[in-house]
Amino acid sequence: MSLAKRIIPCLDCENGRVVKGVKFLDIRDAGDPVEVAKRYCDQGADEITFLDITASSDDRETTVHTVEAIASQVFIPLTVGGGIRTLEDIRIMLNAGADKVAINTSAVLNPEFVKQAADKFGSQCIVVAIDAKQVSGEGEPLQWEIFTHGGRKPTGLDAIEWAKRMVAYGAGEILLTSMDRDGTKNGFDLALNRAISETVSVPVIASGGVGNLQHLVEGITEGKVDAVLAASIFHFGEFSIPEAKKYMASKGIVVR
């Protein structure tokens, strides 16, 4: 008996539709988020992550309605991220039915925000999303830096130090995206995931780069993470959640 490793399909949504970009560009339409979330839940997904990548804040209403619609039909945990800037934003999303919120840019701009959020709502619902890019050159010791604004803005923050600090501030989970790998289908940045997962006490979700089922396995066995997140391999029907679980189980990973 042991805790199962989680498979989390991610819905990147813009203006109420699921989209998935390649290196944050070239967006393809992948459907209605409520239908997609329900399908994944029925297939046995362990959680759903919903990331609102709508640039303007005008469409927050759409997002809240979408979260409400998903939460009334999907009885597995739901994490909502994108544009979470204030305690009020968190309250609105939790009331709409989210179980956790993912905080990214706002944590970098104001780290105290994570502390306040964890104090008010509890660490169990505060996920800190980290977008990291390798900054060390060949032959140098590995180093990753935090980037914001979809990978465009460097922050000067070391990824490992940042993850430790966020956990100390009350993050209950880390959603770790490799900006080098996101959308490439070349697999997770295993060294990055391992470095952070072995440093922090809270669960880490690996994100960015999944192109096949072996990548999911490697995330767990070599990246040492607690959960694996993927979008496009599921959205475009290349693999289903049951196929992913069957393959992971065949490699000795405990899945639900």
Next chain:
Amino acid sequence: MNRVVVIDYGMGNLHSVGKALEHVDKNISLSITSDAQQIQDADRLIFPGVGAMRDCMAEIKRLKIDKLLKEARLEKPILGICVGMQAMLDFSEENNGVDCIGLFPGRVERFSEGQKDENNELLKVPHMGWNEVKQTFEHPMWHNIVDKSRFYFVHSYYVTPDTCKENSATIVGESTYPKAFCSALADDNIFAVQFHPEKSQSCGLQLLKNFLSWDGQV
């Protein structure tokens, strides 16, 4: 009409529980409230909870939920969920120690950090995700749920099994992380679970369905 009250003491989002209950039975009369009269009039109660124990207990006492639960346990089925379950015991280690409602004896302790599993992998705290629940006691609430089904957990504190021995509730479900802890307790009208049935897909919905028709007897 099956009158169900989800007890709201201001800690966290209770809509998920409500939505899941309505999903399994559209004909219930559901209220999410701290109103004493509604709690007293209900046919069955759900006592959920998230967040820190000290804040939870402060609100529970302020709203006199502890007193209402002590009365209700003699009269109608009660389902405790997560921190709601923990609050039913005597004492929690959280926040440097908090006295809880004490519906039955028992202690709540924190998972130690840095523990490893049998493969020498680090076990994270909170214990978050889908873990097996071994049904250690035959109970009507387990109806149509296969033994060792997985349910969704998210918690850093747990009910220790060894403190629930005498004159206390019966351990009806057990899980491991890496040591055994109590994932479900039952006593007369009370059934309490550490996991979140409202987030545990079909098994969780079945448990809620069982609760809606449970008469409180074992």
